[in-house]
Amino acid sequence: MKNEPGSVTPDVAAHAKALTRVLGQSEHVKLLVEECADELSSVNLALKEEVAGQHQLSGIEEALEKTEAIEGKVLEAADKLSVVNQALEVEVEARHVLEERLAELTQEEEAARHAAFHDALTGLPNRALFDNRLAHALAQARRRGWSLAVMFMDLDDFKKINDVHGHDVGDAVLKTVAARLQESTRADDTVCRHGGDEFLYLLVASGEVGDVTHVAEKIARAIAAPCRLGIGEFRIRPSIGISIFPKDGATAFELIKRADAAMYEAKRNRSGHAFAR
Incomplete structure (x- = not known):
């Protein structure tokens, strides 16, 4: 039986939504990492000022506490990035399988169209x-x-x-x-x-x-x-x-x-x- 190209449309839509969802997660992780980078920059500036003798020792301790907190955020970001990467790998593989199926359907459709308008023995137009x-x-x-x-x-x-x-x-x-x-x-x-x-x-x-x-x-x-x-x-x-x-x-x-x-x-x-x- 001839397969119609339209029969794969729901699969294409599902994969498009999944990729959109994954990209949204990736954007969230990106914002989290950028936040960590800003905070680390602030901490580094504070540490430089302490080294220059502009603040008391307590300032260094406070900076270290912030650094530890930031480290936790960075670890959280790394974990989320790992999850996102795994999801992307799944989606990429699913899209690859879908593209192969679409290629097969295209070949089948072309073969069916050729058979409908050409003589089976000679290959000439019918x-x-x-x-x-x-x-x-x-x-x-x-x-x-x-x-x-x-x-x-x-x-x-x-x-x-x-x-x-x-x-x-x-x-x-x-x-x-x-x-x-x-x-x-x-x-x-x-x-x-x-x-x-x-x-x-x-x-x-x-x-x-x-x-x-x-x-x-x-x-x-x-x-x-x-x-x-x-x-x-x-x-x-x-x-x-x-x-x-x-x-x-x-x-x-x-x-x-x-x-x-x-x-x-x-x-x-x-x-x-x-x-x-």
Whole structure:
């Protein structure tokens, strides 16, 4: 079950109050020590005057009595400081434990967030994250008059790999393809695993046919590079369908649907990629 950061708030408040209480005790001890220092200064002055012969011997005796009283206060202050230090050590250790727990909760939250928006096998963004970024890109494109492209990719003859060599090899191929897609993705673009051997690619702020064709061909070359797995070296090629906003659709659903249809045309023609019509 996912832990919520807010669940540790009472502990944080309790420790903050405890530290405030300890700091108040420390301030009290500080005032006590300062009082002792002032009184010792007064006694020292009196003793100096006695040594200079300005007072009778009784003055020295009185000073000594004050010194003994001050010594008791200093001892009391030392005892209280010891108690304060022990309390501070406990609070510091408790705060250290709390900080470690907060760090663990932060890591757990980050892991849960990553799992919610990324594909477990390939580590690529999943469809939920892709849809979110596509919606954001469409909003920007409408506002600024930009165009963008959506690519729908499918791996040719991938089913044969699973049927002949098994799903472990198929998974290894998908991981290899995902890594190559990540290496080929521009900083502002998004590639996701749609499901099975299908991938989606969002090309933002560009809808020129030449630019999109260049990116599609770059992706195709990267995926088609030789794969070296336990079964030997082989190549796998993608079929890519492309739709462009706003020409081919005004919504995410329309753009993905048109790109999907174009992908099947590219697969039928074995042309590598095809634009929506």
